[in-house]
Amino acid sequence: MSDYREENKQHNNNPDPNYWRSFEELYRNEKTLEARHHEFADGVTDDFDPNENLSAISRRKFLALLGASAALAGVACSDYRDKGEIVPYNVKPEEIILGIPNYYASTCTACANSCGILIKTREGRPIKIDGNPEHPVNQGKICAKGQANILNLYDPERIQQPLKKTSTGFDTIEWNKSDKDIIAALSMAGSKEIAILTHTITSPTTVKVLDDFKVKFPSAKIYSYELFNSSNRNSAWLKCYGSGSFPLIKWNEAKVIVSLDSDFLGVEGNTVENKRLFAEGRDVNKKSFSRLYVVESAMTLTGINADYRMRLKPENQFAFVMSLMNELNKKGVISTSLSSEYNLESFVQKFNLDKEKVNHLVNDLASNKGKSIVYAGDLLPENVHIAVNILNDLLGNKTLYRNDSSEVNLINLSSLNELKELTDKISNGQVAAVIHLDCNPVYHFPNDLNYKNLLSKVPTVVTLTERMNETAQFSNYVLPINHNFESWGDAKTRTGLISLQQPVIAPLHNTRQKEAILLTWISTNPETYSETLYHDYLKNNWETNIYPTLKSKIDFKQLWFGALHDGFVLTNDSTSSVGSVNLAALNASISNVESNGMTLILRESYQVGDGRFANNGWLQELPHPVSKITWDNYAALSHNTAKSLNLENDDLVEVSVDGRKLTLPVFIQAGNADDTITIELGYGREFSGIVASGVGFNANSLLSSKPGLSNWIYTNASITKAGGKYPLASSQEHHAFDNPRIQDLHIKRHIIQEGTVALYEKKPDFIQEHRPKELESVYTPFQYNEMKWGMAIDLNKCLGCGDCVVACNVENNVPVVGKDQVLKSREMQWLRIDRYYSGSPDDPRVSVQPMLCQHCDQAPCENVCPVVATTHSPDGLNQMVYNRCVGTRYCSNNCPYKVRRFNFFNFRDHFRDGYQESSILTLMFNPEVTVRSRGVMEKCTFCVQRIEEARSEATRRGTPIKGTDVKTACQEACPTNAIQFGDINSKDSEFYKYRTHELGYYVLEELNVRPNVTYIAKLRNIHTEEL
């Protein structure tokens, strides 16, 4: 106490007369006074000096250190897994802007049609395939297989290294070594044959490579084959007109189309083009309608779109055409001196055809001379094609043959006899090497060629393929080749046009382009190979061989880059016009097949083609356009046939023809001809990947090298119950036809509203009569004053093909769920094509209807979600908030359209042991669309990511977004433009016409949920007003 008094005395300070808080202050201690001017005491705010004692650390520093160390400890101890780095481009490629897709024109090689495609890439990854809008053939559209081809690129089961067969299996081998071995083997072939097997070659440059190969190895021979081909049509044309190449058809200009067992809308020819042209001829806005007659054995996609459909076994088609011709001759419509042993009346009686329909057909053909076309299917024998050619000729229908373009065959397909010669040569040891150029003959060839076993007699068997298959399994070398999107190429399938193919991604694996492999062998030096080998060759071939024929005014480089940009070049080939018909061809081919037994028809699969796409889950899960069955093929029988054999759906049966047997399940297909068995090929693949394995039955075993009625149709087949069941997974429940409670419900409930052209002409607003009045709401409804999205689907144009479904899958990262889940009715497709039958099981009327989220104004799903995970946007979209979704499924229960899809599992993990979670498949995802997790509801979003993309683009432009700025994925893919999308409030738009169309209606309108998808009622072009 004395201290501070002493101190204060020293400073001689007087006591402060006012307030004091301490004695120091009272006695005016200077230090204290000084301290009063500082907020904090000394040392509290000092900077930390490491030289000083740590205890002198300031309070702030201490807190900062405490915080930092806690944060560090937190970071260090957290369970953070490094999921790889996201590194921006160090050197940004000039053409890539992050987040902005690039599009490259190329050519699709999924089948031999070589459509032009536009590949959308994001940050260098191809993520979506669309048709090239400028391509003259497919005009911006591409089929389901072409769309799904993207999955084949990223398929984790692609072979990633060259393989060499050893005693225990396959070992990887260096390219250099395999090339060396093979070159040695080829060089030593001498006079022994080197057989090159391939599918249709559509590339002129590949043909040149093969020519070079033949020059280098003179004993080489090319065998080109297709499981399904138009050889019968070709030979008929050869006999009728002296040229095997047949013209394309102006489907759009035909007034009457008679399709005889032809599925030109489904699997025959360039279906993308056929569908577009066919739909052009049925335009409700132009009020012009062609009339489609279909006379067929199996219910096909073409058949379900027929105005009149009749069932006929394929062996009777010839007699049918002849009777028809005779009848027209009798009526004086045509004049011909053909034999009169065919009588339409007795034919109709004998085969129990509908007399009225046949009369309509005869009259329509008579009154539409030059505007009608009779078209026979690829599967039918040559004589039907000859008869049809002559009938068309006599009716003057040659005007409907297109003269702007005709088919081009660069290499003619080998006939069955040539293939037999090959197998004979192999068994005689005359073949040194077999090279399978991306084809699978062990699977495709008829078993009686014994090709599989004969391969062991060939010293060197080389298979160039993307993934393992039946043929690769029996090869000495399996060489992995580049996918479509990793390859260079060109394609010429018809006159007037060459398409170009360019890679959009570097090869994902250690693969090579198949032509480059051949070129390396031709050079006989494994070191010749370089990544640009074929690119240079292609360019060179174009410069020297193709460029001069184009007679272009610009220099080659410019033309080349221009062509790559466009994806094609137009050429000025001459198109041979169809000459006069050789009537004698018919007399030579008259033959009558009498058969009373069953007829077996082997058809191409709608989904997986000839089996090439068997490992593609999206296609396997795409419902069959008619039967709606996924993941399987089956023996389709008619209702009556099944009844007489006492068979039900899913019963296993044994189908046998000439001793060839196959056990598979039965499916009763309404509308099939009695006593026919229809089986689709392309299934039952072995060694072909985890997706394809165990799917369907290999009905190729029923093929024979000795054709029946044709290569695909065999009479005198038989079918017996094998006992047991095999469940077929259908995306739609099959309902009994004879149950009055559920029959025609889609009509009673106004889900499907249809009329006839005649009725429409008389009373254009007949649909509006059934429409319920709009109800008053007790609430003030939300006013959509600005933008409101809507869709219109023209059911006159919708054929039910399902191309849109696959487009939606690709765009929206929809997972494959597998057969077991389809059986449980848990498909994930956001868009489905509903198919309804009405009438009798023999002669059903079929209606199709794409069904997707209707984005109702008064969406019943929205008000029942307890957590507001589904909401409405001010521009009329029904939205899903995945993060918020708990998964009560109440929304789905309350959705009258049942378009919501629930992730019952993590389907990517559940399907085939997590096959879809393979890291390479994740490259395929559209980065703009969330990948949904387990337990979350999802549904069609009207491609909201595209809307947002368009909106930001509009913002960048500084203009308001317009309805025409956005195209949904389904709309883009629809080959017939049946789907329209746009702004409902834009009254001057094209879309508005669809929205307010007099044939427009909403599905389940009476529920007052106010859907935003308008359906334009389908009109049937029949002779009566009533359906």
Next chain:
Amino acid sequence: MNIDYSQEAPAIAGRLSLAEIEELVARPLDTKPDRKYFIALSISGSLLLIGAVCLAFSFYYGIGLWGNNQPVGWAVPIVNFVFWVGIGHAGTLISAILFLLRQKWRTGIARFAEAMTIFAVMCAGIFPVIHTGRPWLAGYLLPYPNQHSLWVNFTSPLLWDVFAVSTYFTVSLVFWYIGLIPDFATLRDRTTSKIKKTIYSIFSLGWRHSSRHWQHYEKAYMLLAGFATPLVLSVHTIVSFDFAVSILPGWHTTIFPPYFVAGAIFSGFAMVVTVLVFVRKIFNLENIITMDHLEKMNKVILATGMMVGYAYGMEFFIAWYSGVQAEQFVFINRAFGPYAWAYWIMVSCNVIFPQLFWFRKFRRSIPVMMVIVILVNVGMWFERFVITVTSLHRDFLPSSWAYYTPTIFDMGILLGSFGLFFTLVILFTKSLPVVSISEVKAVAEGAQPTHHGGHHE
């Protein structure tokens, strides 16, 4: 029959003295469980375990293990939920509504019925959570403030359910506990075990049987009974809204609230009878839970069963009368479609068999009533199945129809819920007085002052 209506029938039989009542009820709590008890517990425990395993698989792999599919978004789990909520109706009805109506016969069964209510609601409460696709996010169903400003959707009946069921559970639990307080005090006073004494002391909240306590207690009990009464009606009304508020034919029906409440009482009473028949036998409570009580319960079952039957008929009438095709189809499809088997199980169990209760002999026959009440339980489970599944499996668009088949996991979880219920019931019988000692004493002969001045001979 000569029945003297001038005299009130005694609520308990056997002229038990107050001490005897106490002894009878409290004895099971003083003795060690016997072998039979452990056998019963192990059976119910095994069922519970089966359910737990099935649930664990469902959590791990996803609810795809169940049979639910695209049109049938709700199936067995929701059926179980509604079933158990229904079972949970008898308890509060007996304890609250019958209390307010001064039904003395309720005293013998109220405690047990209330306990069953609580256990049943616990069983029920599991299902709304586990049936969701992402049960770990079930908290989103609660309106809690959060930085996202995300709120729940008050127009969704599922949210009303959350409130209705949790309120019902809380009130039932409090009501049950209040009733237990005097008994806890009795047990506290009886027991010699130190641990038990401590526990009972805590739970008896210092009860000293003073008149003041009794006065407060009676008032509180009365108020809670009044509070619980509307809840009995509201819970199942709101559960029925889950269906009735939707637009699905077969669900979208205004008759649902009364129909569901009647059905709930029906099934709840059936379950109470099922269990009580065993309990009175095992614990020698025949004098407290008398045949008269069971008969009265059976009468309620008969009455509510006919209400339910009326609703079944009325649904058909309204469907026909509405003229709506989809509506008519749903009901015809129920009776004659792919799920006709379920429909006819429901009708026969719920409407036809209970008609036997018109006969006094059957009402008072233990074997007959056992068969009938079990059938009623089965029938009521199927009623919910019929409502939920048959309406969903064939709705508006025939293209999306599909058949639903429950899987082994669905059934395992159903068994598990029974396991949970019976495990709790079995544990309850040995840890708490299964009959309200104080209430039964109050209705024992001579316990209350009468006009006759004591005993009447």
